[in-house]
Structure formats: C-alpha cells, structure tokens
Amino acid sequence: MNDITEFYAALADLNGIYRGKRLEEGAVQKALGSGIRMPLTIAGMDVWGADIDGNPKVFEDGDADGVAEPIGTGFLPTPWNAPGSALFPVWLRQDDGRPYGGDPRRVLGAIVAAFREAGLTPVMATELEFYLVERKGESIVPAATGPGKVRAATMAITELEAYGPYIREVSAACRSWGLPLDTVIAENGPGQLEVNFKHAPDPLAAADHAQLFKHLAAGIARTHGWEACFMAKPFSEEAGNGLHVHVSLLDEDGRNIFDDGSARGAPALGHAVGGLRQAMHQSALIFAPHFNSYRRLRPASYAPVNTDWGHEDRMAAIRIPGGPAAARRLEHRVAGADANPYLVIAAILCGILHGLTHKIDPDAPLADPRLPEDWGAAIAAFEAAPILRSYLPELFFTMFAECKAQERGVFAAHVSPFEIDSYLRMT
Numbered sequence: 230m231n232d233i234t235e236f237y238a239a240l241a242d243l244n245g246i247y248r249g250k251r252l253e254e255g256a257v258q259k260a261l262g263s264g265i266r267m268p269l270t271i272a273g274m275d276v277w278g279a280d281i282d283g284n285p286k287v288f289e290d291g292d293a294d295g296v297a298e299p300i301g302t303g304f305l306p307t308p309w310n311a312p313g314s315a316l317f318p319v320w321l322r323q324d325d326g327r328p329y330g331g332d333p334r335r336v337l338g339a340i341v342a343a344f345r346e347a348g349l350t351p352v353m354a355t356e357l358e359f360y361l362v363e364r365k366g367e368s369i370v371p372a373a374t375g376p377g378k379v380r381a382a383t384m385a386i387t388e389l390e391a392y393g394p395y396i397r398e399v400s401a402a403c404r405s406w407g408l409p410l411d412t413v414i415a416e417n418g419p420g421q422l423e424v425n426f427k428h429a430p431d432p433l434a435a436a437d438h439a440q441l442f443k444h445l446a447a448g449i450a451r452t453h454g455w456e457a458c459f460m461a462k463p464f465s466e467e468a469g470n471g472l473h474v475h476v477s478l479l480d481e482d483g484r485n486i487f488d489d490g491s492a493r494g495a496p497a498l499g500h501a502v503g504g505l506r507q508a509m510h511q512s513a514l515i516f517a518p519h520f521n522s523y524r525r526l527r528p529a530s531y532a533p534v535n536t537d538w539g540h541e542d543r544m545a546a547i548r549i550p551g552g553p554a555a556a557r558r559l560e561h562r563v564a565g566a567d568a569n570p571y572l573v574i575a576a577i578l579c580g581i582l583h584g585l586t587h588k589i590d591p592d593a594p595l596a597d598p599r600l601p602e603d604w605g606a607a608i609a610a611f612e613a614a615p616i617l618r619s620y621l622p623e624l625f626f627t628m629f630a631e632c633k634a635q636e637r638g639v640f641a642a643h644v645s646p647f648e649i650d651s652y653l654r655m656t
Contacts, residue, residue, distance in 0.1 A: 232313055233254050233257060233304055233313055233314075233315050234253070234254050234311075234312075234313035234314070235251060235252070235253060235254065235311070235313060235314050235315075236251070236252055236254075236256075236257070236260070236304055236314065236315040236316070236317045237249060237250070237251050237252075237307075237314070237315070237316050237317060238250055238252060238260060238265050238267070238297055238317045238319050239316055239317065239318060239319065240267075240271070240272060240297060240318070240319050240320055240321060240332065240334070241318075241333055241334065241440050241569065241571060242271060242272050242273065242274055242333070243272065243273055243274070243331075243333060243569065243572075243628060243629055243632050244274075244275075244276050244518070244519075244569060244632075245333075245440060245443070245567075245568070245569035245570065245571075246274075246276070246278075247316075247444060248271040248272075248274065248278075249267065249271070249297070249319065250265070250267065252265070252317075254313075257304075260299065260317060260319075261299065263296075264296040264297055264298040264299075264319070265296070265297045265319065266294045266295070266296060266297070267294060267295065267296075267297045267319075267321065268292055268293070268294055268295075269292075269293060269294065269295040269321060269323070269329055269331065270292055272321055272329065272331045272332045272333070272628075273331050273628040273629075273632060274632075275632050275635050275636050275639075276519070276636055277639075279635075281628060281631045281632045281635055282631065282635060294324075295321045295322060295323050295324065295329050296321070296322050296323075296324065297319035297320070297321055298319055298320060298321075298322060299317065299318070299319055300318045300319060300320050300334065300433075300437065302318050302406070302407065302437065302441070303317075304316070304317050305317070305318070305405070305406045305441070306405060307448055308398075308402065308448075308449070308452075309448035309449055309451055309452050310448075316441075316444065318437070318441065320332050320334040320335055321335065322335075328622075330622025330623065330624035330625055331622075331624050331625060331628050333569050333571035333572050333575075333625075334433065334436070334571050335622070336571060336572060336575050336621055336622060336625050337432060337433060337436055337571040337572070337574055337575040337578075338433065339575075339620065339621055339622055340432075340575050340578045340579055340582065340620045340621065341431075341432050341433060341578070343582060343620055344432075344578065344582065347582070347585075348480060348481045349478050349479065349480060349486070349585075350430050350478065350479040351430075351432050351476055351477075351478055351578060351581075352428050352429070352430045352476070352477045352478070352479060352485075352558075353428065353429060353431075353432050353435035353474060353475065353476050353574065354411075354425070354426050354427060354428040354429065354435060354474070354475045355425075355426050355435055355436075355438060355439040355472060355473065355474055355475075355570065356423060356424070356425045356426075356471070356472070356473040356474075356475075357423065357424050357439055357442060357443070357459070357470075357471075357472055357566055358416050358421060358422070358423045358468075358469075358470040358471050358472075358566050359421070359422060359443075359446060359457050359458060359459045359470055359566055360372075360418060360420050360421045360422075360457075360458040360460075360463055360464075360470065361392065361395065361420045361421075361422065361450060361453075361455045361456075361457060361458070362420060362455060362456050362458045362463065363454065363455055363456070364456070369456070369458065369463060371418070371419040371420030371421075372392075372420050372450075372453070372455040374391040374392055383415065383416065383417050384414050384415055385415050386415075388415035389413065389414070389415050392422065394453075395449065395450070395453055395455075396413055396422075398449050398452075399413075399424075399445065399446060399449055400413075402445050402449060403442070403445065406441060406445065408426065408438050408441060408442055408445070409426050409427035409429065409438065410424060410425075410426060410427075410442075411425045411426055411427045412424070412425045413425075416468060417467070417468035417531075418464065418467035418468040419467065421467070421468060421470070424442065424446075426438045426439070426442075428475065428477075430479065432574050432578060435474075435570075435574060436570040436571045436573075436574045439472065439570035440569075440570045440571065443457070443459055443566075458470075459566040459567055460519075460521050460566075460567055461517065461519065461521050461522040461524065461525040461565030461566065461567045462521055462522075462524035462525040462565075463521075465524065468530075468531070469524070469525030469530070469532055469565065470525070470565060470566035470567070471525075471531070471532060471562065471564065471565060471566060472564040472565060472566045472568055472570065472573060473560055473561065473562050473564070474560070474561045474564070474573065474574060474577055475550075475558050475559070475560050475561075476501075476558055476559055476560075476561065476577065476578075476581065477556070477557065477558040477559075478497070478501070478581070485555060485556070485557060485558075486498075487501070487557040487558060487559070488554050488555055488556075488557040489554075490554050491554065492540070492551070492554070493540070493549075494549060494557045495557070496588075497585060498549070498557060498559065499590070499591040500584040500585050500587075500588050500589055500591070501559060501580075501581040501584045501585060502538050502547055502549075502559060502584065502591035503584045503589030503590050503591040503592075503593055504580045504581055504582070504583040504584015504585065504586075504587070504589050504616075505538075505547055505559075505561065505577065505580035505581060505584060506536045506538065506546075506547070506580075506589075506591065506593075506595060507580065507583065507584070507589060507593075507595065507616060508576065508579055508580035508583055508616040508617065509536040509546060509563065509580065509597075509600065510536065510595075510596075510597035510599075510600060510601065510610050511597075511610045511611060511613060511614040511615070511616060511617060512576040512579070512580065512611070512614070512617060513563075513600050513601045513607040513610060513611070514601075514604075514607040514608055514610065514611035514629070514630075514633060515564075515568060515569070515572045515573060515575075515576045515611070515629075516563045516564040516565065516568055516573060516576070517563075517564070517565055517568070517600075517601075517604075517607060518567065518568055518569070518572075518633060519565075519567050519604075519636070520604055520636070520637070520640045521567065522565050522567055522568075522604070523602070523603055523604055523607075525565050526600060531543055531544065531562075532562075532563075532565075533545060533546035533562060533563055533600070534599060534600055534602075535598060535599050535600065536595060536597070536598055536599070536600065537598075538591060543562070545562070546561070546562055546563050546600075547559055547560070547561055547562070548560040548562055561577050563600070572629075575621060576617060578620075579616055579617050579619070579620045579621065580616065582620065583616050583619070583620075597610070604633070604637050605637065607633075608630060608633050608634055608637065611626075611629070611630055611633075612626070612630050614626065
C-alpha cells in the first residue's frame, strides 16, 4: 500500500462499466475507513454515460451522494497504467447505512442474503469468452500475433502459444489480484479465448472474478496494441462470446444438495432447473442486455434460443455436466459475455430459489418456452418479471428497464450505412 501514488475508486454500473474517480495517495486511509462519497446516479447510467431519464435519483432526489465502500479486494495494481496506480473496487450504500438498491453488486447481495437465510451456500464459477481484436478503420479484425493468419482453431495449443505473451501477463495479473484463474483455451473463433475460474463458495466473489477479469484483460490487451472484445457477437459469421455460470448448492452441513449419488442428480437439482426455466424468459434482458446481444441468440448455434435443459448437452440453455456425483452441478449457458456478471448471477439465483421453494418440475410446461427474439420483447418481459421482483430491490427494476429502453431508443434513431445502401435507390 505504501507504493500507491494514485488509485481509481470504481464501481460496476448497470452495464458492468467501471465508474468512479481518481484519488491521490493521501486519500488511501479515508477510502479504507469511512469510504468515499460518490453520486448514487453513477450506478445507473446508459452505455454512453448519460443519465437515465426515468431514474428517480437524478431529479427527484437532486442527484444525491452516497458512500462508496470497499468490496474487500483492497488495492489492485494496474500494470498497464503508470507505476504506483491501482484499482480500488467499491459498492454503494446510502447515508443511513442501507444498501443502495441500484448498485448491481448490492442487487446480487439481496438474493445472496435470501440463500443465507435458507441455510444454503451457492458454490459458483464462471466461464468467459472474448476476442482479442485490432481496429481497422471503423471495423475490427482478430488480433494478429505474427506473419501467419489467425485461425479459428478450437482448443488448438498452437493458437494458445501464439498468444502466449499476453496470456502469461494476464495469468500473472490474475494471481496479483487474487482471481482464481483455472484454465485458458482457444475457442471457436479466430483470436477468441475462453477463461475458466475455480469454484467459490460465495456468489459475490464469483461475480467479482468475472467483472474484474474483464477490466484486467482489456487493460493488458491495450499494452499489445489490441482490445479485449466482450461483445456478444462481434463478427457475424464467427462464434459469439458467452458467460457461462456453474452452480452447486451446499446445505448447512456442507453437503451438495444436488447430489444423491446418481448420474441424474437429486430432486433438488431438478427443482432448481424447473425454477430457472420458469424465470428465464423474464430474465432474458439481464442475460442479453444490449442491441448486439440478440445477434448471438440464434438457432443452430451453441447459444440457446429455448429454455431447454439436458445432461451433457451444450446446445441446451441449462446443461447438467457429467463427472463425479459429489460435484453434481448445473451450467447456465444463456448469458453473453457483454452482460453484467453481478446481475447474471443474481437472476440465476432467483430462478434456483424459486424452483427449490415451490418444488418445480423441470419438465413442467412453460408459458414462454422460447427466449425473447429481440431487445424490445426482452424489455417488456423484464418489466413484469414476477419471479425476480420477489427477491430483488424495486429500484433496480425501474433503473434497468428505463436504461435499456433509453439505449434502444438511441439505436432505433440511428440510420446505418447499410440501410442507406439498401434503400437509397429503390426507384
């Protein structure tokens, strides 16, 4: 801590974008003690950094401050910045001590508390896919690592070796930040990597791992002249980027309630799947929060379009992996890498708790067996969201729905060159 000369107090907003302020070394003790005052509204801005028109915290409350408190990671060195610089992750509370319901990490904290009250501990891990890219004018291309062509080479060791210097720097930074990186593989697309983290018996920590990694991967990529691209579908003809979440549940005695010794799993596993399927349609906006997200969710791909499930089925929305019975778990495969990890994990836990509470049959008929096909339909489904509203702060629903409606309006007003080329000469 003595070598810190500047640090960035940062919280993840609704879109998973870090916002905050830069502070000098003299503010370190204050940051660790009483916290740092920040506007509550920075948790709820659109993707371009504009206030959300329907956010009651903007005009009704006069853009009031709250207190940004450390999340427990401490100061994380950022080697892509000047020596002595660090990231200082925080989350927001109100002046009276209550958690701020518009902060995505606090949203996750609400459902984690419900599991704690039920005597259950979610054990979770994330997988993240992303591309390393270079800008070419207004477009992007896979990042070149040498004279050879970047290939689409699934799990090819030669592709990992080609990006070796970058991967080694990322691995070292993960160790420095306490991120439990487990494996790195070459994914389906050219320049596409997948990282897997070890399981953590704390959903907040599991979400931190994914959120912090995205910032770390992007920072190190810039030192190579590249960008780390977590868009859901950056290339129309290549694989999309997913955020997959693995979940098991421990009871108060530390036993995995999904395991009964069989390959199929215990009834609790089926109930969790049933709840996830019922909650999936209304949660789609969280799993696919952007205009680009819906380019990834299409038939005949590894990205699901239905709320289906299956054992060892990577085409399904919910996969039950094989392996030792003691490690029985489910894998939720719907979210894109562009989604906010805190909100994704919160929505998954809502579905699981709903299924366990009501003992829902995993194969029960559904009113909405398909995921929404576009952004507008997902916004409409989220605005009702009876299952999610049972567990999550009300302020979050107002802010997130308004945020996405505002972003959708901007995209709807934008005329693309492709539209002009298509329609200019129709006479």
